[in-house]
Amino acid sequence: MLAAWHRPRVRSIVEAGADLLALETIPSVKEAIALIRLLQEFPSAKAWIGFACKDGSHTCHGDDFSDAVGKCLEQDTGRQLVAIGVNCSRPELVSSLLHHAKSFRDRIPFIVYPNSGEFWTKEKRFKSVFGKTPPNK
Numbered sequence: 001m002l003a004a005w006h007r008p009r010v011r012s013i014v015e016a017g018a019d020l021l022a023l024e025t026i027p028s029v030k031e032a033i034a035l036i037r038l039l040q041e042f043p044s045a046k047a048w049i050g051f052a053c054k055d056g057s058h059t060c061h062g063d064d065f066s067d068a069v070g071k072c073l074e075q076d077t078g079r080q081l082v083a084i085g086v087n088c089s090r091p092e093l094v095s096s097l098l099h100h101a102k103s104f105r106d107r108i109p110f111i112v113y114p115n116s117g118e119f120w121t122k123e124k125r126f127k128s129v130f131g132k133t134p135p136n137k
Contacts, residue, residue: 033075053093087112
């Protein structure tokens, strides 16, 4: 089901001629594996996977980040992944996440770009870890 949802998007991006697909803000190993298997339908396509993470060692779904990296590498039989990493996660989590997965550092580059440091509160307002509420949110 996940692959079926992603297939038209991936197909249109590949057919448009993109050199690299950014498969980002992936919350779970299950979705990452579905995407890697889907990539195999497009053998010339290259991609990176960026996991969204909730703490210093887990994806937003609760999967162990290091295990997630390992499972992605196991599934990437066509060597289509050029990097694995973290995006849309709080900046203070990044160091711990990369340290947690350091055993894979020699097998694939890590890519990271955290969010702006904002988080959603129960009052349905964005708050910043830097002490200011962002304007117009």
